Amino acid sequence: MGDTILIRNASQLVTLKGSSEAPLTGQGMSNLEIIENGTVWIKDGVIKAAGRDEQIMADYEAGNEAAEIIDARGRLVVPGLIDPHTHLIHAGSREEEFNMRLSGATYMDIMNAGGGIHATASKTRMASREELFRKAFANLNEFLLHGVTTVEAKSGYGMEWETEKKQLLAAKDLNEHHPIDIISTFMGAHAVPADYKERPEEFVDHIIDYMLPKIVEEGLAEFNDVFCEQGVFRPDQARRILEAGKKLGLKAKIHADEIEPYQGAELAAELGAITADHLLKATDAGIKRMAEAGVIGVLLPGTAFFLMAEFANGRKMIDSGVPVALSTDFNPGSSPTVSLPLIMNLACLKMGMTPAEVITAVTINAAHAIGRGKEIGSIEIGKKGDITIFNVPNYMKLQYSFGVNHTHTVIKNGRVVVR
Ligand code: NIG
Ligand code: FE
Numbered sequence: 439m440g441d442t443i444l445i446r447n448a449s450q451l452v453t454l455k456g457s458s459e460a461p462l463t464g465q466g467m468s469n470l471e472i473i474e475n476g477t478v479w480i481k482d483g484v485i486k487a488a489g490r491d492e493q494i495m496a497d498y499e500a501g502n503e504a505a506e507i508i509d510a511r512g513r514l515v516v517p518g519l520i521d522p523h524t525h526l527i528h529a530g531s532r533e534e535e536f537n538m539r540l541s542g543a544t545y546m547d548i549m550n551a552g553g554g555i556h557a558t559a560s561k562t563r564m565a566s567r568e569e570l571f572r573k574a575f576a577n578l579n580e581f582l583l584h585g586v587t588t589v590e591a592k593s594g595y596g597m598e599w600e601t602e603k604k605q606l607l608a609a610k611d612l613n614e615h616h617p618i619d620i621i622s623t624f625m626g627a628h629a630v631p632a633d634y635k636e637r638p639e640e641f642v643d644h645i646i647d648y649m650l651p652k653i654v655e656e657g658l659a660e661f662n663d664v665f666c667e668q669g670v671f672r673p674d675q676a677r678r679i680l681e682a683g684k685k686l687g688l689k690a691k692i693h694a695d696e697i698e699p700y701q702g703a704e705l706a707a708e709l710g711a712i713t714a715d716h717l718l719k720a721t722d723a724g725i726k727r728m729a730e731a732g733v734i735g736v737l738l739p740g741t742a743f744f745l746m747a748e749f750a751n752g753r754k755m756i757d758s759g760v761p762v763a764l765s766t767d768f769n770p771g772s773s774p775t776v777s778l779p780l781i782m783n784l785a786c787l788k789m790g791m792t793p794a795e796v797i798t799a800v801t802i803n804a805a806h807a808i809g810r811g812k813e814i815g816s817i818e819i820g821k822k823g824d825i826t827i828f829n830v831p832n833y834m835k836l837q838y839s840f841g842v843n844h845t846h847t848v849i850k851n852g853r854v855v856v857r
Contacts, residue, residue, distance in 0.1 A: 441480075441481075441482070441483075441506065441852055441853065442479070442480065442481045442503055442504065442505040442506070443478075443479075443480040443481075443505060443506050443507075443508060443823070443849065443852060443854070444477060444478070444479055444480075444494075444495075444498065444505045444506070444507050444508065445477060445478040445480075445508045445510050445515055445825060445827065445849070446477045446491055446495075446507060446508065446509060446510060446511075447475055447476070447477060447491050447509065447510055447511045448473075448475070448476040448477070448478075448510035448511075448513055448514065448515035448827070449474065449475070449510075449511065449512050449513060449514065449831040449832065450472050450473070450474060450476065450514050450515070450831065450832050450833060451472070451473040451474075451476025451477070451478065451488065451510075451515045451817070452470045452471065452472055452473075452514070452515065452516045452517075452797060452817075452833055453470075453471045453473065453488055453517075453816055453817040453818065454470060454471065454516075454517060454797070454798065454801050454802045454815065454816035454817065455471045455816055455817070455818050456469070456471070456816075456818075457469075457802045457811070457816065458802075458811050458812050458815075458816060458818065458821075459811065459812075460732075460761075460806070460811070461732075461734055461761035461763070461802065461803045461806035461807070461811070462761060462798050462802060462803055463729075463756075463759050463760070463761045464756065464757070464759055467756055467761075467762065467794070467795040467798045467799070467803070468792065468794040468795060468798070469798075470794055470797055470798065470833070472833075473488070473489060473490055474490075475490055475491050475492075476488065476489065476490060476491065476510075476515060477489065477490070477491040477494040477495065478494075478515060478817055478825060479494055479497075479498055479505075480823035480825070480849065480852045481852070482852065483822065483823050483851040483852035483853070484820060484821070484822065484823055484852065485817060485818060485819055485820065485821050485822070485823055486819065487819060488817045488818070488819070506854070508827070508847060508849075508854070510827055512831055513827050513828060513829055513830070513831065513846055514827070514828040514830050514831065514832060514833055514835075514836060515817075515825060515826075515827050515828075516585075516797060516801060516817075516825070516826055516828070516833070517801040517802070517814065517815055517816055517817050517821075517824060517825065517826070518585070518586070518587025518588065518814070518822075518824030518825055518826050518848065518849070518850065519584075519585045519586045519587065519778050519779075519800045519801065519804075519826055520586070520587070520588045520589075520800060520801060520804035520805050520807075520808070520810075520814060520815060521581065521586050521588070521589045521590065521765050521766055521768070521778055521800075521804070522590045522713070522736055522763050522765050522804045522807035522808045523590055523592075523691075523713075523715050523736050523738060523765035523766075523767055523807075524589055524590060524591055524592065524765065524766060524767065524768040524769070525591075525592050525594060525595070525625075525767070525768060525769035525770075526574050526577060526578070526589060526591035526592075526609070526612075526620070526768060527562075527570050527573075527574045527591055527593070527595075527605045527608050527609055527612075528558050528561075528562050528570070528573075528595045528605075528769065528770055529558065529561035529562045529564070529565035529569065529570060529573065529595075530557075530558060530561035530562075530770060531770045531774065532553075532554075532557060532558065532770045532771050532774075535548050535553055535554065535557070535771065539745070539746070545697065545745050545771070545772060546669060546697060549629065549669075550669060552632070554629075554771055555594070555595070555628055555629040555665075555771065556629060556631075556632065558595050558769075558770050558771065559595045559596060559597060559601070559629070559631070561595075562595035562596060562601055562605065563595075563596060563598070563600075563601045566604075567604050567607055567608050567611070570604065570605060570608040571608045571611050571612060571615075574591075574608060574609075574612055575612060575615070575616055577768070577776055578612060578616045578618045579616075580776045581618060581768075581776045581778075582617065582618055582848055582850075582855060582856055583843065583845060583848075583856060584776060584777050584778055584779055584843060584845055585778065585779065585826035585828065585845040585848055586618065586776075586778050586826075587617075587618060587619070587814075587824040587826065587848065587850045588618065588619045588620075588621065588805075588808070588810070588814055588824065589618055589619070589620055589621070590620075590621045590622075590623060590661075590765075590807075590808045591609045591612075591620050591621070591622055591623065592622075592623040592624075592625040592628075592663055593605040593606050593609075593622075593623070593624055593625050593626065593628075593659070594625030594626065594627075594628030594629075594663070594665075595628070596626075597626060597628060597629060597630075597631040597641075598631065599648065599649055599652065602624065602626050602649065603652075603656070603658065606622055606624065606653075606658040606659055607658070609622045610622070610658075617850040617851070617853070617855045618850070619814075621660060621661075621808045621809075621810070622658060622659040622660060622661070623659055623660070623661035623662070623663050623691060624649070624650070624653045624658065624659035624661070624662050624663070624683075624688065625662075625663040625664070625665070626645045626649045626650075627642070627645055627663070627664040627665060627671050627675075627676070627679050628663075628665050629665065629670060630670070630671075638671075638675070639675075642671075642675045642678060642679060645679055645682075646678060646679060646682040650662065650679075650682055650683055650686055650688065651686065653686075653688065654686045654687060654688065659688065660688065660689065660809065661688060661689050661690070661691050661712070661808075661809075662679070662680060662683030662684075662688035662689070662690055662691065663690075663691040663692065663693065663715075664676040664679050664680060664692055664693065665693040665696075666692055666693060666694055666700060666702045666705065667693065667696055667697055667698065667700060667702075668697065668698045668700055673700060673701045673702070673705050676692060676702075676705060677705060677708075677709065680692065680705075680709050680711065681709065684709070689711075689712045689809065690706075690709050690710070690711040690712065691711060691712060691713050691714075691715060692705065692706050692709075692711050692713075692714050692715065693715055693716055694706055694714040694715060694716055694717055694720065694724075695714075695716060695717050695718060695719040695720040695721075695724065696716035696717075696718055696719070696741070697718075697719070697747075698719055699719040699720070699721055699724075700719075701724070702714060702716075702717070702720070702724070703717060703720040703721065703724025703725060703727065703728050703733075704721070704723065704724045704727050706724075706728060706731075706733045707724070707727035707728050707730065707731035707733055708727075708731075710731060710733070711733050712733070712734065712807065712809065713733065713734045713735070713736045713763070713807045714728060714733050714734075714735060714736070715735075715736040715737075715738065715765075715767075716736075716737075716738055716741065716750065716767075717735055717737065717750045717755070718741075718742055718747055718748060718749065718750045719748075720735075720750070720751075720755075722754075725751075725754060725755055725758050725760060726758060728755075728760050729755075729758045729759035729760045732761070733760070734760075734761045734762070734763055734803060734806060734807045735750075735752075735755050735760045735761070735762050735763070736762075736763045736764070736765050736804075736807050737750045737752050737755075737762055737763070737764055737765075737785065737789060737799075738750075738764075738765055738766070738767035738773060738781075739752075739764070739781055739784035739785050739788055739789055740766050740767055740773040740775050740780065740781050740784065741767045741772045741773040742788070743773075743784055743788070744772055744773050744774070744775075745772055749784075749788040749789050750789060751789065751790070752785060752789030752790055752791045752795075753789060753790030753791065756791065756795060761803055761806070762791070762795070762799050762803060763799050763800070763803040763804040763806070763807040764778070764781055764782065764785050764796065764799040764800050764804065765778075765781065765804070765807075766778055766781050777843070778800055779836065779843065779844065779845075780840070780841070781800075782796045782797075782799075782800060782836070782837055783837055783840035783841075785799065786837045787840075793833055793834045793836070793837035793838075794833070796837060797833050801815045801816065802815035802816050803815075822851055822852075823849060823850075823851055823852030823853075824849065824850055824851065825847075825848070825849040826845065826847075826848050826849075827845075827846045827847040827848075827849075828844040828845060828846055829844045829845075829846040830844050
């Protein structure tokens with residue numbers, strides 16, 4: 439700390455100012471606040487000022503202090519990107535299942551035959567905390583290279599206490615040792631483990647009576663997530679788990695309506711979940727109820743792309759008043775990518791979102807999706823000095839020129855971490 443950085447003369451400085459209290463909806467998702475010839479002044483890890491270069495420099499020069507100057511001429515400056523839904527911590531990969539799916543097997547067939555989430559869980563149970571840390575650390579480096587400065591990370595590849603805990607402890611280690619901030623979610627209800635196959639209700643009880651209280655006692659997570667899906671957890675089971683978590687202070691998230699319509703969006707609204715994620719098969723009634731309840735829809739077009747499924751209707755959700763955020767869903771089965779910029783391209787091309795809405799969805803709305811709207815997600819005085827500079831002159835070009843990593847410089851907590 440103690441460093442001063444000036445990012446000067448951006449051809450577009452996109453601040454997303456004015457939405458720290460609540461996520462943006464509808465037309466509001468296009469309110470980016472774009473400053474031409476923009477400059478950001480960061481001091482001691484925090485944003486001190488942002489505006490037109492001449493205005494910021496007048497104040498800066500009056501103070502007569504030294505700063506590192508970053509030339510952003512011809513470039514786009516945005517808040518550090520936020521990924522609000524990942525399964526970051528896991529062992530192994532599943533390219534052989536990819537091959538099976540290309541030959542016609544479905545994601546759920548593979549999972550029901552003991553592969554899928556179960557395959558990753560077997561490997562994750564065997565890996566040490568250090569091994570999980572090392573693999574995720576390398577993935578986080580890749581996230582950073584794509585402009586991402588905060589990542590949500592779920593457990594869920596144990597479905598038994600020791601492994602769930604090991605994953606969440608690895609997340610803590612990563613939060614300490616990697617520049618990216620990690621926000622943790624407990625997802626013990628990711629699949630019903632083999633030894634509970636004949637008595638799934640007992641597994642739900644075990645999560646509620648044993649795991650959730652320990653998560654809270656040991657301070658391992660802030661959010662509680664369930665895979666509510668046909669053949670996984672029913673809506674009534676998801677409700678029990680999420681309500682029990684809420685009583686203990688864990689905010690509810692839900693993998694909803696991913697493969698089949700299953701009342702997931704409706705349940706998220708009923709529970710006042712902070713987010714409902716996926717929503718490929720959400721019903722119109724569910725979308726309406728999410729809008730009324732203010733549940734953020736976290737859309738994961740990388741998963742639809744990789745599972746060769748129909749994309750979520752992002753356009754309809756925004757037009758219906760649902761606040762939308764975007765994420766990679768980074769995981770070894772349904773979305774093995776860390777490229778949030780690719781997700782942004784897909785959101786435009788496959789979900790009918792505009793480039794402006796997409797920027798909102800990976801900054802301020804993504805911050806709200808992890809309960810961090812006041813700290814990150816916009817370039818405003820007092821917020822964390824998390825900034826990404828892209829080597830394109832305007833935000834539209836970022837969406838238009840796809841398949842290329844345009845990241846130029848990343849600043850995290852006021853320190854240059856990628857250049
Ligand atoms: O969000 N759907 C459930 N969970 C993940 C996939 C996890 C896996 O296949 O390993 C998802 O798509
Ligand atoms: Fe997921």
